[in-house]
Amino acid sequence: MTLSSVVAALPQYAVGEQIGEGGMGVVYGGMHRQLGRPVAIKRLPHAVAEDPRMSERFEHEARLLARLDHPHIVPVYDYVRQQGEHLLVMERLDGGTVWSRFATDGLTAQQSCGIVLAALSGLHAAHEAGVLHLDVKPKNLLFTSNGVVKVADFGISQVVSEGATLVTHGGAVLGTPAYIAPEQAMGNALTPAADVYATGTVLYELLCGDLPFERGGGPIAMIQKRVYQDPRPLPNVPEPLAGVVMRSIAREPDARYRNAETFAIDLSAAAGHLFGPDWLTRLGIPVHLAPQVSASSTRPSLRPVDRDTVSLSQQPIRATLVDPIPAARLSGSSTLVPAASVIRPPSTPWALWLVAAVALIAMVVLPFVVSGRQLTEVSQSLADPVKEQGTQLVVSLAGLELANVQGGPEGFVLPGATRWIVGGAVTASVDGREFLLVSNQTPWLSLMGTGSALLLLFTLAYLESNLRALRKRQTGVAAVIASVPLGFGLGLAVWLLASVLLTHEPTLPIALTCGVLGAATAISASLASRRA
Template sequence: MTPSEPSHCPKCHSEIPGDSPGGLCPKCVLEGAAATPSATSTGHKAGSPPSVQEIAPHFPDLEVLERIGTGGMGAVYKARQPQLDRMVALKILSHDLAADPSFTERFNREAKVLARLSHPNIVGIHDYGTAGPYCYLLMELVDGVNLRQAMQAGRFSPAESLAMVEEICSALKFAHEEGILHRDIKPENVLIDSKGRVKIADFGIAKMVGEDDRPDVTLTLRGSVLGSPHYMAPEQIETPGDIDQRADIYSLGVVFYEMLTGELPLGRFAPPSQKAAMDARIDDIVLRTLEKERQARFQSAEEVMTQVGAVAERPRPPAAPAPDRDAGGTAGSLSSATLTGVSLAILIATAILTSGSIFSYKVTKVIGGIGLSLSAIVAIVGFILGCVALTGIRRSGGRTSGLGLAVFGTVGWLILMIPMVGSQFLMMPMPGSGGGISFGPWVLIVFLILPAFLAAFVLVRTLRRWAGGVPREDGGRDFPGMGRGLALVVLLALAGPILLLTIPRFLPEPEVGMSHAERQVEAVKRESERMMAAWEMNAVVESSGMNWHRGGPEVILPLKIHDSFRAEFRLALYDGKGNPKRYSQVGPWEPAQRRTRIRVEDFETCRLHIGTIIDSEEVHCGIAALVGSTGQSGFMVADTDFAEWNFNVPENQRLDVPLATAGTYEATIARLEEEVDGKTELNGVLRLEVRLLER
């Protein structure tokens, strides 16, 4: 074990002699041993706690093994319950029963409440009562050390501290909800078991042994025994009769500070990040738990837990110890930072999606919809979070960074949603108005985006002043300039639509001389043409290089046709130059007909045709026909040209025929291929035309 090379002690940096046992610096090791208090030596200051021999006769059901600790509240013994074969901790309260006859009653009352506290982070109470001259509590035995000892074993990293505090908060939250205050949170009462779990001991014991009876705990002998006043909230010392859960939160803050820095927050103490490198957000949390005024503190353990959880979940690189910062408001910067980050990310995503949708209807439908609902949710969540953040900032007197972002998250983002949502709706086809209104991008910019930005700007500015708590010259109202701001916003928001409605040239030209029904027909026609364009493109792309005879490509064509129309489908065969070569009538289609799926085997009975074209001039292999059916009877392929085709139906090939009255229609198409010098080339496309016959 002796190191071959001379190494240096990591602690005192002196060279470790080669003959040192274990390769450790002997001086530091022995000094360490000297610094360790003997495990069994207990504080003798608290008088003389009863010895094991003294108490054992009073507990016939227990095997009292040894005393494991003494404190102001009493002594703790390790004991075994032979019946249950488990180890327990027996706490004997140091209280002179004779001196205080009302104690037993209070003890029983309090213990009953405490025994109900069942939480993984709270040392459970199995039993309580009086035995001989002793009041005792039988508790869960925590096999571990207390936080004081753990801190001596090594400074806690910020992440470890956060995790510890989260667990402590969980216990406090639970107890506070049960109406129980701890009253004596300090490192000695925070136990860590051998698996690293946190267990809080001595819940409410301070009250049990009668803290309320002693108005000035720091001056009485008992008070000094009870625990260090350093962990007590100011009000706990000043008005011990009037304390609430916020006193525990203060004590927790002291423990938190000590864990992070190794020091107590005394006097004008520095924020933890000045003592060690850590996330600056931790400062905010610690300082807020240590507010002298309890109104300014976190109001519940849950709040602390949420904040701590947020920091722990998204750790930031530690800021270098910073110059003294004003320990002002805190919640704002935290929540606004979170919400703004999320908002911005989704804002960008939505912007991309929305702009994309202007150019592609398909994208609009598929992705745009998702983006819209998503961003709407984010806007609303952002609004709520922003309100919370702003309240926090305002309460802190505006001494918080991230104010602008919080305000943006609250209102700016919501307003920016308007043009996004608006443009989405305007790009959609509206059957009643003769097709979709086609806006130029500049229309969108002038009438929607620009006003929205202006409105956002005005609102953000107004709200910022309000939340920042900037003193106003004219005093009085809480919302300076709010009225004017709101009026401007409403005006701008109305401007767009008003302009659109009053200036006709911004609206699409109405087709002169057409009846309403005709316009509807036109709309459907346009719609179908548009869809066909997309479909055709897809067909070309997707069918290239595939072999028809092996099953053929299948393209799903979404058709959306108002169901009060009759339509006629026509198959057209185009050559490579785009000229129509052949048509095949496959309609008319009755809206009442439902979508049918026809399999190739059924073709004979349906008298539908599918096959390969062998043209007289050139060979076009791989053409398919399709088409619809009314179900059992089916309908005929109108074009007799199909009869000339040489049918070659691959086995079990499925042909989906679209016949729904509304919704997505499916059609199977085929490619037109040509064999040139033994090589198959894509030479044309098959197009499905939809023609409207009558209303």
């Protein structure tokens, strides 16, 4: 359809040139002929008019939108459904978008918090009226000429998609995948928590210049990360603000703020803690807040004693990304399917897990089945002299010499350090004659016994922490590299602990073999966790 159909449907308005375009329609400038009031005319996609069910849903939604009256919501002046057109007439805002200001001049942390508080105030009012936004992003946050932030495009995405994220067969997404909540992408039941997630993602980006997930891979991959991965921790932002942001973008809806107002209360309190209780007064951006939100930033208990956030509070932050992936345009020829039908759960790298499992089993079994040489055992308390015939006693652990003592009238007296180290069995020789020297005291009183157990617990704990961080994409190649020495240490701990408990001869070849098997276990598991 041509512009003439828009003009014919709105005789009381002078329709001007196109001023915007997106996946949900085209926007024209206009002027009310009698009132002289500038307006923005949203022309919805023809697919809305061509689908009777969608058309009826949107008419119902338009009535709700027209009743929304809030300082931080773009007001709807009129709705016209005529001659195959669905037209929303709204207030025209000429102050630009949050995205345009963020990408050019940048925004300070205080400005970003103030902008998001304004958006949350408008969103909460809409949620109270039964309207979800479902497409919150910096481009849908607009400034008036006086600097007031208003949220635009309420409800359009919800009507078109009935809450689910839709994609074309070519992989383009109807909506903005950078800010979509996981439950929205999967077509699950939606609550205000979906808008909380999107708004929290906007705040994350404004505070650090980047999104909470790795870049690349296209829109489907972007959605998939949000469904199956946890967001990266917010860098260079102190507590409590970082904790508030990370809670707002938790993957599970139940872990987020239950609504926009509770998010705003904690955000206001955190900002008051970092920037001072009068930060909103100094901000210069008009923000209309509910009393409980406004009061949270001036609580005496949250006033900082020593503020060390000068760089955070004063340095403008700019976008490091280009404009996020554009949305698909809704047209009559588009074949749209739910995103949940095309995104796939992460594949499990079975081969790497199999290698890790085989190496782990071999590492654990080897010290128990390979006992070293069959030597004569001499069992005694190492605090007593070793009564063996000869002139020189050498005690070693896997080739590492622990003692070299000369014989005396009472035998060979071991140094105190050696007695403290040895637990279980070690290799000993008197004038070249080898035997196993076995301590008859509990091995847990020795460095070999207790040390091997502590080394085992230490390496296991750090390896588990590394694997968890790799699965959550909180670390990268550095954790994979670090897993090699940790795995080697794990193998040595298993070998030494088994040797001590079974009183096997602790030999170097078995130690090295267990260490290599431990390193193979760790690096295979790390690579598998990272690829998953």
